[in-house]
Amino acid sequence: MALRDCVERWFFSPTCSGCGWPGAWWCSECQRSLVRVADCHPRCVRCDGLAPKPSAVCADCVDWPAALIAARALFLYRGPVRAALHRAKYRGERRRMEELASELGRASPEILAPWRSDLTCVVPIPLHPLRRRERGFNQSAILAKAVAGQLDIPLHDQLQRTRDTASQVGRTRSQRWANVAGAFVWSGSPLHGTVLLIDDTITTGATVAAGTTALVRAGASAVVVLAFARATEQF
Template identity: 40%
Template sequence: MCRVCFEALPRIGRPSCGRCGIPAAFEMRVCEACKTVDFGFESARAPLRYEGVGKEIVHALKYRGYTRVVEKLAAPLMAEALGVPGPFDAVVPVPLHRARKRKRGFNQAALLARGVAGRMNTPVSDTLQVVRSTRDQVELSAAERRANVAGAFAAKAPLRGRLLLVDDVLTTGATLSACADTLIEAGAAEVHSLTLCRTC
């Protein structure tokens, strides 16, 4: 990444909502945008907005297979943005349906999870799995996204402790919330989420 693009990174920074991580005028525990939403996770953090160079990075990783961006840029930014006191018992990637993984060749969330976990000296758990195919979420409303992912995930084994759930982008939080609910049902005490980008 050239210096101009690096300086153009759409960083989120502080202040932000303590729950959903959206930029705010001042630090707050819960913002107006998320106070009526029933998320399965305790908190959500992301270092970048899903726009400009941030969006280009996600697309380079996801659609062009530029996996080097994980270690060089994404994982360091994500670990720095986490801001939630540790430790975590495991880092859990949001799973990808086998058909999509076969087409893409990898799960970008798993690559990000490994990169972040390596910086935290925390194990990665692949206990989450997709149990039914879902529609692409891009054109769906928030309510449609929640319905689309309801019951789409399952845990392969019992869980415990504090978990960090990782994905590439947070839009409405529907996928992360469904995954977090599944982890809690499987025995996790607490789930926090971390993504590379989020819509704001």
Template identity: 35%
Template sequence: MIALRTFELFEAAASLLYPPVCTLCSGKTRAGEYLCEQCEAKAMRIVAPFCQQCSEPFEGAIATAFTCANCAHRAIYFDAAVAAYRGRGIVRQIIHEFKYGHQVHLRHLVARWLCAAFDDERLRVRQFDMIVPVPLHPTRQRERGFNQASLLAELLAARVSIPCKPMLKRVRYTTTQTALDRAERMENLHNAFRLRRNSDVRGLHVLLVDDVLTTGSTLSECARVLKRAGAISVYAATAARA
């Protein structure tokens, strides 16, 4: 965390010395922005129709709310998971650079995409008591240097004035999820999370935060732990839907 604060000071100083340029094309952009208007326009928003449970978008003329077959035929413990953007193209590229390229400053852009999830009435009409980031295992967090979900959750919490607390911990180191299918992800994550000592979520409405929703297995397992500990409802928000 100290290293991150040092980076923030360096980031602020650099912004005074160098004019802002687009992260992707190096074209001119406005102060405080990371993409030019042309690149920003390539970020694909999720629009209806989409699954009300996991936000998976569908092609075709579906006029009524629906739940996709993947959600209907398995146990899902979150009440709904909402993402505003498709995890493709520049959105995928920016999130990848943020997580794996140590481009920590991009958290501000990714957090803006995350905040856009509150445009959706599934979140907009809710009153949440707490924001909880999806935790990384300590080994992976040491390797990466930060937990991307925590950074995004803190920025979101400041924006929407909801307390952010790390109520969960990851107690089992799991293999990377990227190459696993849905069933393998669920098995890989079983009993991987636990409520932190002295954490109390009884009677609370909780919002889980992560960077990307792929199959929903991670969010569902976290929601299962929170509900088993007494949370009334658990919704989820992510910056993108893969």
């Protein structure tokens, strides 16, 4: 563990991940304002987006790879959740990211119940090495470690980002898809069965779709995605 991570672990006092108030990782007000995706209805059964009826495959995921059979997230990406991820990622607060990962890990057995028996391994969406060194950690890897531990299935981190793609923030749907197309490659042993792919946030699905393509080429028969947050203007 890097020296700065050790220092942060021992001396970083909890502050609210939403508003920054000291004393706890969530203050009572921010805790009450968290919106779980599972509480939003109706949703697309494939991507968790808003749909005309619960059984529909919506326009948001109709162009996803066929092997990407489902995507789920814990919270809506707004308010305190958005602030929490920004604090963790862009201020380099690894300790906070570990707390968010613990939340996702605890919720993962229930969220993933329909596919749990089929999952063969957990794989995080990678950062490019340059971005990883700059941030100090890969947030998706921290989430994946917590989920893999909770589900008691192997964690494999051999998915690699082959180029330093620009940030997806502020880009249109088509720009997001073009930005990450072909950006991932698998460097490990052949995969099999259903792989659980972990990202911090799902927006259009461009990143996880590109990751899915690489995993299928490596042998995965299907991919399920789990994220901490779901960003959508529909909710």
